[in-house]
Amino acid sequence: MGKKSFRKIPDSITAKAAKISGDEVVVGTLLKLTRQQIADGRLSGLGVTDFNDLPVSDESPSTSQGRIARRNADGWTIVRRDLPKIDKIYTFYAPNFGDSSKGEHEIVQVRKVYQRDEFLPPALTVSAKIIESATGVDQVFFIRAQIVQSIDKNDQDTLLFALSLCQETFGDIDVYDINADNIDYLKAVVVDWEILPVGQKDDVIRRLLSPIPGARRQPEMDQERVDFFKKVDPDHYVKGTSGFTRYVGMLFDDLLLLENLSAGNAIYVLRGNWQKLSKLPRRELLKMKSSDVWRVIHNPGWKIRLKSLVQNLIGRDIGG
Template sequence: MKICQKRVNKIAFLDEYINKKIRIAIPYSTELNEKLERIGFTPSFEMGESVLPKKIGPATKKNAEGYEIIHKDRPKEIKISTRLWTRQEWAGRDHTREVTDLVQIPYERYPRTSILPYGVELMITKDQNNQKMITTSEILCDECNLELIKNTINMYLEIFGECHILLPNMNIIQPSQFKKLNWEILPHGQYPWEVRREQVRKFIEKASKGNRATIDFRLETINSFHPDFTAMGLNGFNGYLIFGFTDKDIYILESTVINNATYILEKDWEELSKLTKREILSENLHKARIIHKLSWKNDITELLES
């Protein structure tokens, strides 16, 4: 089945695929080169390249970042925002001094439920006629996956303007190995924060201006413990950093999301780098969560000095 429109809202057309495995796909042509590079593929478009598409619209955003359900039918709740704050402090004899520390700012908002990103990655494969294809992995078309499939179709329409639904008998040939394009390993070595900051500038600048100082503070704190490596998320993983402390078997996931948490992951880097974003953010991978609150620096220090 070929779909060629701006987006789909109703999914009754999927009834013929219920309880079957399908792929969403589009045949490769050079006319797609600019669109493919825009979402994260390399200019060579090699077999086996796999990418979580960069956010370019509503469907790619939902796939890469998830979304929130805001419950406006419920009373507002008090939330606490923890931020780095610079102020003048009395120092005696008509003198003041500049002090910077973490403060907590209460605010009201409606309760919300966070929904994990679908995390569907696109990959370069080929069919039995040696035609390159841009496909998803196989997805079981059942009640649980209908919204995921709908968003994936809309993601293809958002990126390419069309897509095809393929069944397993259409003989998509997968490469023996995939080349994931979701992480960049920063130069190895113990860099002072002034140097490492320049290497992660794009990461910090993804946050709003009011939050950058707080994010800079968190990253500088973790970097001061000399991680063995630092990996920066690309494309749909943009806004995430992983610090690896291999001798301690500790892998720290940080993001540009303020007032969330720092996640301690239990898998090693080789395994983590192969996971989808949804898998990485799933709670069953988290060894611990360090909440972004006033005690955050002490909690991180206790973890990394133990």
């Protein structure tokens, strides 16, 4: 999870906040967690140990998670050893002649002490909700996690504290416009595509089928899809990775067939500005009422339906 807090606002955050119009920003991040990572306590500071515990709204992080959460709940004091000591008056009562039955008298003492800055608890709260999921080696949940209260980006002390609380709670930080939607959060995990010449088919297949280093379990490849992929004859292949989910694309003119060779997952057919469309999460693609997006389910006859669709769209036989 990296560092727990920050001594200063990271330069990348300052630069991004400067590009956001208005003075208010939201401190948050997009988490990409598997079921196991959630069960292992990645969100334990919110009392979340299973994805069914989400969403969490307006929750105070547990003080057991760390120093920043304790300060958020209880406030804190900074001893100013950099400043001159000041006089502080202490009063207490003592028995007369050592015998309380004879009464008591007040004693006043003046001592030199360091000056102190007292800070009230900010009482910031957090929220977390699943906004997308993906299948692959493991089911992956994309979780929008943030500080509930908007922060004045010009208030450097409050912004620094909010960033530190976000880091301690979620293990990552970012800043967003107060009107940011789920798509703005999901932009952090868009797929970057590499266009490969058809001559590299064997290399692409080898890399796609190779074990994923460090994965607890390897994806179950659908042999029918692998065989189909080996037989098609595109202009180019495009390849990208996102978390545990592997994608491969076959490009015909301006038509992209977007496929995942592991079990589950439909084929997406994107026409036109496929670079932009392919960066959208599947949930958003499904919502789109567009003549440029089609979804082909891998049930009986899917290859025939796919080839017919491409033939009707661009008049080409894709092979396979």
